[in-house]
Amino acid sequence: MAKTSAKKALQASPAINIGISEKDRAAIAKGLSRLLADTYTLYLTTHNFHWNVTGPMFNTLHQMFMTQYTELWAAVDPVAERIRSLGHPAPGSYAQFGKLTSLPDAPGTPPKALEMVRILVQGHEAVARTARELFPIADKASDEPTADLLTQRLTVHEQTAWMLRSLLEE
Numbered sequence: 253m254a255k256t257s258a259k260k261a262l263q264a265s266p267a268i269n270i271g272i273s274e275k276d277r278a279a280i281a282k283g284l285s286r287l288l289a290d291t292y293t294l295y296l297t298t299h300n301f302h303w304n305v306t307g308p309m310f311n312t313l314h315q316m317f318m319t320q321y322t323e324l325w326a327a328v329d330p331v332a333e334r335i336r337s338l339g340h341p342a343p344g345s346y347a348q349f350g351k352l353t354s355l356p357d358a359p360g361t362p363p364k365a366l367e368m369v370r371i372l373v374q375g376h377e378a379v380a381r382t383a384r385e386l387f388p389i390a391d392k393a394s395d396e397p398t399a400d401l402l403t404q405r406l407t408v409h410e411q412t413a414w415m416l417r418s419l420l421e422e
């Protein structure tokens with residue numbers, strides 16, 4: 253009896269009505285899913301490089317990669333939860349992330365330290381492109397929370413790309 257009424261209460265859950273059309277919510281959730289997959293992939297590569305970096309820059313890079321992977325790890329949660337707030341399931345498996353991400357997987361054999369830095373520059377720039385691509389869609393739908401999230405992510409990825417790039421310049 254109690255079970256039946258709980259089920260009925262669930263069925264009675266009202267349709268999402270936040271002023272963003274179903275079509276726009278789906279398009280934004282799709283873009284955010286790509287951003288989530290990119291962020292997670294870059295997180296994993298950065299953590300991998302934290303473990304495997306070698307050479308005279310070990311201390312600097314080991315520490316720097318830790319700061320970066322910690323930030324990326326914290327960033328996946330608000331992206332996933334925005335997808336949920338828009339009424340869509342958040343991807344969260346290696347298979348889904350592998351299909352959605354625009355980033356290559358980390359190399360099987362650890363590259364040299366500066367090659368790691370180069371890979372991460374390209375990774376941060378790729379995530380920035382994914383976030384930027386979604387911006388006009390979120391903006392057009394007046395989805396301020398998504399636009400705000402994208403702005404924050406763009407700031408981090410572009411700043412981190414600059415910092416990493418500086419290590420490669422004379």
Ligand SMILES: [Fe+2]
Pocket residue numbers: 302318
């Ligand atoms: Fe560590």
